[in-house]
Amino acid sequence: MLSFTDLFVTSLLAAAGLGSALPPRIGTTVINQDQSSFLNGRTTLKQVRNPRPHKAFNGARATYRTYLKHGVPAPEYIKTAIAHIDNEQEEAIARIKRDTGSAAAVPINEVDIAYVTPVTVGTPPQTLMLDLDTGSSDLWVFSSLTPSSQVRGQEIYSPAKSSTSKLLSGHTWSIRYGDGSGSRGTVYTDNFTIGGLEVESQAVQTAQEVSSSFTQEQSLDGLVGLGFSTLNTVRPSSQLTFFDNARPKLDEEVFTADLKYHATGSYDFGFIDRAKYTGNITYTPVQQSPGYWTHSLSGYAVGSGAFQSTQIQGISDTGTTLLYLPTAIVTAYYRQVQGAQNSQYYGGYVFPCSSTLPTFTFGIEGARFTIPASYINYTRISPTSSTCYGGLQSSSGLGINIFGDVALKAAFVVFSGTNPPRIGFGTK
């Protein structure tokens, strides 16, 4: 039984959060409020993390306190050192980046010819569906300046309806893509958002002319170039891509592509979503000149055949539909396909739609990514044809190997804007 004095002292100490200084009764276990315990005259104190948010440790301040504690005047340099460390800690906190974005990548037709992503331009926001394209670096849109004869169902951007649009006076652009399609026009700057990530005064290239293949593509309102800004065609001064403009405020200087076969995938900016891949990301260096995401594959395998280790340099290009590799590799692949032929008439490798296709595996450093046969059985020549067109074609006419959507949708791809840049592939 505790005496009045015992109780008084204990309650004072407990109120001070100091637990009880009283010797424990032998044989009883006393648990006080900080989960410490006393048993048989022995004390066990449970250490808990300080729940209060606190600034990083400032060593100079600790030294200053030691001087004070021992009654010795602290030298001036200690006092200035405290301020130096405090400032650097404040700046570090300010530098902690916090912006990210995430948006859908929607196939525009039943054979995944391209993927479009909802974006908003201007104030109030105008929503367009744009093709995020790592193989080019112009952000251009169908607009109120596009002749109506060239607009067929596309959403347009009207700078006149945006209170934040500004004409980039005297600037023009003109782009031609690998398939001969193209567009040209003038330039505005305006607020531009993808998946909640906003860039103020993004260069938005307004089309004054588009080629017929774009007019015919009613689900595609333009492109967002995610190549390196060196490829941008705006003159007299080239403009930065959305990613280059967003980078300074991104948590991580990356964007990722999770394209899917006949389904909606996603693009993320500023973070790598662990839920979108298994295992680890395998990175390989990127050579950023002349402005593509240029890197090498470490080799390939056809079906269950042996992996052929050979460096294959090319570009990872989300704006290109198919996979284009050296003729020798493509020939080796279609040699395994009953009835396959390289048709001049159809402009590439075709085969009977009923043929069984092997998978195709490509290497990134030591990692292996397998493209299912279904991705390579790309499409019928026509809805009633029994002849099918391959998703793997020869790059010989292109002068460059292109790892397009047929390959990229078989992996989770990290485009890393770090210095030096690199590209990563993860299994999904």
Ligand SMILES: Cc1noc(C)c1CN(C)Cc1cc2n(n1)CCN(c1cc(N)ncn1)C2
């Ligand atoms: C072709 C094609 N590709 O996607 C779509 C949509 C089409 C259909 N076509 C009717 C219209 C068209 C043509 C192109 N696009 N859209 C998208 C950009 N293009 C690229 C990008 C790039 N990085 N490399 C090569 N071309 C060419």
